[in-house]
Amino acid sequence: MTPQEIVSELDKHIVGQQQAKRAVAIALRNRWRRQQVEPGLRAEITPKNILMIGPTGVGKTEIARRLARLADAPFIKVEATKFTEVGYVGKDVDAIIRDLADIAVKQTRVAEMKKVRTRAEDAAEDRVLDVLIPPPRGDFGVMQNMEPESAARQTFRKKLREGQLADREIEIDLAQSAQQLEIMGPPGMEEMTEQLRGMFGQMGQQKRQTRKLKIPEALKLLVDEEAAKLVNEEEIRTQALQMLEQNGIVFIDEIDKVTSRAEGSGAEVSRQGVQRDLLPLVEGTTVSTKYGMVKTDHILFIASGAFHLSKPSDLIPELQGRFPIRVELQSLSVQDFVAILTQTTASLVKQYQALLATEDVHIEFLDEGITRLAHIAFDVNERTENIGARRLSTVMERLLDEVSYDAANLGGQTIHIDAAYVQARLGELSQDEDLSRYIL
Secondary structure, eight states: OHHHHHHHHTTOOOOSSSSHHHHHHHHHHHHHHHHHHHHHHHHHHHOOOEEEEEESSSSSSHHHHHHHHHHTEEEEEEGGGGGGOOOOOSSHHHHHHHHHHHHHHHHHHHHHHHHHHHHHHHHHHHHHHHHEEEHOEHHHHHHHHOOOOHHHHHHHHHHHHHHTTTOOOOEEEEOOOOOOOOOOOOOOOOHHHHHHHHHHHHTTOOOEEEEEEEHHHHHHHHHHHHHHHHHHHHHHHHHHHHHHHHHEEEEOOOOOGSSSOOOSSHHHHHHHHHHHHHHHHHHHHHETTTTTTOOOOHHHOEEEEEESSSSGGSSOOHHHTOOOOOEEEOOOOOOHHHHHHSSSSSHHHHHHHHHHHHHTOOEEHHHHHHHHHHHHHHHHHOOOOOOOTHHHHHHHHEEEEEEHTTGGGGGHHHOEOOHHHHHHHHHHHHHHHHHHHHOO
């Protein structure tokens, strides 16, 4: 995709913030450009990491999440405050890459299983038919399928595909799902913990159990089991690690919370320690995971923070230099709120209309109603705490509270949301600062 196409896709979900969209679009396009460069130079081209600066609720996280979906790349969002310096109680920053490796392997496995789904569905169908109509037995056990399918089997296959046997229960033999074993290890020994978890997790993998299920549920489980047999786990791991190293995206939120604002206190030392631990990941290092070694040289890092009480220059100089592209996201205006409610692909207006339509209640939002709603959300943000677009969810929920509660009794009705309707339900509440702090 070209940068213009990427920005166009992001515009469907995020209002405004063109500078940030351009920055991530260029970063994504540079991934493709790098793949076209001759191999000798390709290894030297590293991604230009991005630092997003802006208040909460303006689209920082959503931009990164949508970007990962467009790229179909392994993506992880982490909070910088969850991590502590090595030696302190808390998560080690290397856990970011280990978790990203898990995501990459799962993503690759799903993609590979989709490729063999047709064959898996045929095999699952045969296993169900074997339960419904057991194959004929010879002198030495079950006969091989050397003869054409019997008429009865063909009839049952037709019924199965048409859904006529959906209510019938059958007993099937399934692989028993492995129990997830939690092993708590001391800080700094996550690698050993992963190895122990993997070793104990392999125990009992061959166990099988007989379950009584309805045919649609049985088919779903059998398709998954058959697809798992058809894919090569070693190839999946190799592909996943390669995709992770070349296309992985790490989004580090609340990076401003680990900046140093004053010297001397223990907390400040710990914050600097987290930055120093993040530095090798961002500049390129090798992390050991249960799937193998992962190089972070070409993983794209996007950091974000509000920077209310600090500024980007409070980060340690080495880390500042690893985020060369800085973009500032603007606070949202009334016009932005109106656009969020009307122009985005899955806007709150469309979501509530779809939810209430399930009970035959039709909601019609007039332009004046949406404008008044946007004004109230903006005013509450200005007078209390500015939480950006998230305020719209709170205001909308309060506006439609009565309708949602009585929806079962309002079937067949159409409710018009105009300025008067919005004012009647939210006007007084939005003007009372004490109440709006707790309710809106």
